[in-house]
Amino acid sequence: MRRYLYLGVFSAGAATLAVEFSASRLLGNYFGSSNLVWAAIIGLILIYLSVGYSIGGKWADRSPNYETFFAILIWAALFVGVIPLASRPILIFASSAFDQMQTASMIGSFLSVLILFSIPITLLGTASPFAVRLALENNDTAGQTAGKIYTISTIGSFIGTFLSVLILIPIIGTYRTFISISLFLTLVCLIGLWATASLKKMLVYLWMPILVIVLSFIGLGGFDKKAQGIILEDESAYNYIQVQQINEYNILRLNEGQGIHSISHPTQLDFNGYWKQVISAPFFNKAPVEITQIERIAILGLAGGTSANQARLAFPEAVIDGYEIDGKIIDAGYKYFGLDGNDVNIFIEDARWGITHNDNQYQVICVDAYTPPYIPWHLTTKEFFTQVFDHLSDEGVLVINVARIFEERGLLNSLYQTIDSIFTSTYIVDLPETFNSVIFATRSSTSEYNLIENYIVLASDPNIHPLILSALEAAIPNIQPPPSDGYIFTDDKAPVEWITNEMIFNFFFSERFEALQ
Numbered sequence: 001m002r003r004y005l006y007l008g009v010f011s012a013g014a015a016t017l018a019v020e021f022s023a024s025r026l027l028g029n030y031f032g033s034s035n036l037v038w039a040a041i042i043g044l045i046l047i048y049l050s051v052g053y054s055i056g057g058k059w060a061d062r063s064p065n066y067e068t069f070f071a072i073l074i075w076a077a078l079f080v081g082v083i084p085l086a087s088r089p090i091l092i093f094a095s096s097a098f099d100q101m102q103t104a105s106m107i108g109s110f111l112s113v114l115i116l117f118s119i120p121i122t123l124l125g126t127a128s129p130f131a132v133r134l135a136l137e138n139n140d141t142a143g144q145t146a147g148k149i150y151t152i153s154t155i156g157s158f159i160g161t162f163l164s165v166l167i168l169i170p171i172i173g174t175y176r177t178f179i180s181i182s183l184f185l186t187l188v189c190l191i192g193l194w195a196t197a198s199l200k201k202m203l204v205y206l207w208m209p210i211l212v213i214v215l216s217f218i219g220l221g222g223f224d225k226k227a228q229g230i231i232l233e234d235e236s237a238y239n240y241i242q243v244q245q246i247n248e249y250n251i252l253r254l255n256e257g258q259g260i261h262s263i264s265h266p267t268q269l270d271f272n273g274y275w276k277q278v279i280s281a282p283f284f285n286k287a288p289v290e291i292t293q294i295e296r297i298a299i300l301g302l303a304g305g306t307s308a309n310q311a312r313l314a315f316p317e318a319v320i321d322g323y324e325i326d327g328k329i330i331d332a333g334y335k336y337f338g339l340d341g342n343d344v345n346i347f348i349e350d351a352r353w354g355i356t357h358n359d360n361q362y363q364v365i366c367v368d369a370y371t372p373p374y375i376p377w378h379l380t381t382k383e384f385f386t387q388v389f390d391h392l393s394d395e396g397v398l399v400i401n402v403a404r405i406f407e408e409r410g411l412l413n414s415l416y417q418t419i420d421s422i423f424t425s426t427y428i429v430d431l432p433e434t435f436n437s438v439i440f441a442t443r444s445s446t447s448e449y450n451l452i453e454n455y456i457v458l459a460s461d462p463n464i465h466p467l468i469l470s471a472l473e474a475a476i477p478n479i480q481p482p483p484s485d486g487y488i489f490t491d492d493k494a495p496v497e498w499i500t501n502e503m504i505f506n507f508f509f510s511e512r513f514e515a516l517q
């Protein structure tokens with residue numbers, strides 16, 4: 001009997017953490033994966049578990065038998081399987097509300113889905129205290145028994161975490177991960193009921209997995225989001241990935257889909273965005289800068305490869321190293337964004353680790369890994385930019401894309417101050433008709449007038465690719481005065497989330513946001 005109890009506890013622990021991490025992906029696909037979303041998920045799940053602990057202890061005292069224990073868990077399994085089916089229409093509605101900036105609808109949808117987790121997580125929370133009551137044989141070993149139960153549960157949680165994040169979600173997707181968790185826990189409970197009660201008791205619950213399987217076939221077909229021109233929908237360990245085709249443009253969107261991370265077109269090369277500003281970077285050095293001087297470029301945050309593709313057109317002889325942590329985004333880049341026709345050295349790894357652990361010297365290092373509120377803080381610090389500085393040649397230039405929200409420039413100003421504390425010369429360019437600013441920082445002493453002088457030289461050369469001139473024409477008139485405020489981020493203290501959250505809250509309570517409603 002005892003081994004089935006331990007199996008139930010282990011399975012409940014695995015299901016709890018697997019559901020928690022799957023919940024973050026389920027909601028992250030529509031609301032993003034900011035620390036606010038994580039806080040809401042973790043906070044409420046802890047509350048649900050606490051309620052479950054309390055209920056489980058009392059329930060076990062009233063009905064201390066194995067049949068009740070497994071019956072509770074099998075109902076938890078059923079409700080886990082219901083989550084994706086019940087949440088999908090709510091989240092599709094939320095996706096439309098997000099696109100139209102309907103705040104009340106977004107918040108209502110978010111809370112509605114979180115409430116769906118209350119029943120299964122509360123029921124799963126009953127497992128450990130209930131198991132302690134069943135396993136307790138005498139008071140002399142009560143502590144040892146409780147410790148063993150919670151150890152088994154924790155080991156299950158450990159395995160459930162890695163199984164869901166590293167295997168299930170990337171391979172079968174978030175919705176089917178919930179279904180798999182549900183069916184696994186159901187199977188364990190059916191075995192437990194058969195072994196500890198009777199075959200008849202087990203057969204009473206056999207309809208549950210059948211119902212979940214039937215409903216999953218009915219309710220999980222088609223794309224997860226209702227968006228125009230979807231040609232790819234995929235999930236990785238890091239992102240929900242979506243490619244849209246609109247008027248012959250292929251557009252890469254991630255997670256809640258509010259930013260465009262890559263773009264391509266069969267005939268057009270200039271997309272009037274921040275991607276081409278990697279081309280402007282070398283021309284902050286003293287004129288004339290020869291195209292052949294640009295021997296090696298690194299792009300940290302390659303995505304689908306738009307910046308790399310444009311850099312290849314401008315500097316055809318340069319070696320381009322692209323760092324991207326998400327291999328499935330690279331797959332999309334090959335298939336939909338022309339990355340397969342570009343000779344790029346691709347490193348599927350964390351950008352900071354990658355740039356630190358190579359010996360290359362670059363003329364340009366582009367950091368394109370920021371989309372508020374998802375700012376990888378370890379790519380914002382003084383220590384990181386020192387590593388970048390050390391990997392630039394004497395005439396090397398850092399170029400970094402930073403999003404802003406209208407007049408909310410807190411993140412931009414702090415990054416400027418951090419970078420300027422290391423580099424010799426630092427500049428900000430606001431790209432017109434976008435929410436993007438670009439920071440350029442040079443290792444040598446330079447001047448913004450160098451950009452103008454290089455433009456004059458390049459404009460007189462009929463062999464220069466027009467994309468180079470277009471990039472400089474966007475940069476030159478939009479150089480901004482240096483900001484006077486901002487933090488210097490360090491590995492010890494980088495309040496990036498605090499700044500981005502403040503920017504977002506200020507926007508939501510601003511007159512500009514009200515005008516969009």
